[in-house]
Amino acid sequence: MEKAMGLLRIRVKRGINLAIRDITTSDPYVIVRFGRQQKLQTRVIKKSINPEWNDDLTLYVIDQNQSVKLSVYDKDMFTPDDKMGDAEFEVWPFLEATKMKLDGVPSGTIITTVKPTRQNCLSEESHIVWSDGKVKQNMFLRLRNVECGEVELQLQWTDVSEGNLGQ
Numbered sequence: 001m002e003k004a005m006g007l008l009r010i011r012v013k014r015g016i017n018l019a020i021r022d023i024t025t026s027d028p029y030v031i032v033r034f035g036r037q038q039k040l041q042t043r044v045i046k047k048s049i050n051p052e053w054n055d056d057l058t059l060y061v062i063d064q065n066q067s068v069k070l071s072v073y074d075k076d077m078f079t080p081d082d083k084m085g086d087a088e089f090e091v092w093p094f095l096e097a098t099k100m101k102l103d104g105v106p107s108g109t110i111i112t113t114v115k116p117t118r119q120n121c122l123s124e125e126s127h128i129v130w131s132d133g134k135v136k137q138n139m140f141l142r143l144r145n146v147e148c149g150e151v152e153l154q155l156q157w158t159d160v161s162e163g164n165l166g167q
Contacts, residue, residue, distance in 0.1 A: 017150065
């Protein structure tokens, strides 16, 4: 296995106005993919189109040029799960911010802003912030291939050279 640059913790916070795939609601969960080998999943939230997961999923990053892909599904008991949309985002803007020397910078300082474009799934500007000694980014992703829905995420980086992989 190649040497990892670090660990990217993705907190899948919540879904907003997700598509209805059952009669009046859905039972959503999120699958996050990074590269060919990493696939992680949140828990299923029953009967909600505005689920609150607050699940932490941790990916090891080898190549900063790969995108994180996520798909939202509706859990079904007797039939294949229904797709509720997908989105993706690039990790390189976030990783570039983690390389800056930020010691002494006040907590809450905006390091950079990522704007929504036709190439990304951001539904609004996303700020990369220095907070409590960590680089963090909150983002809202608009789901594609579906009539409605967004997912809110928070990113946080852990450098493998820091020796604090358990945090």
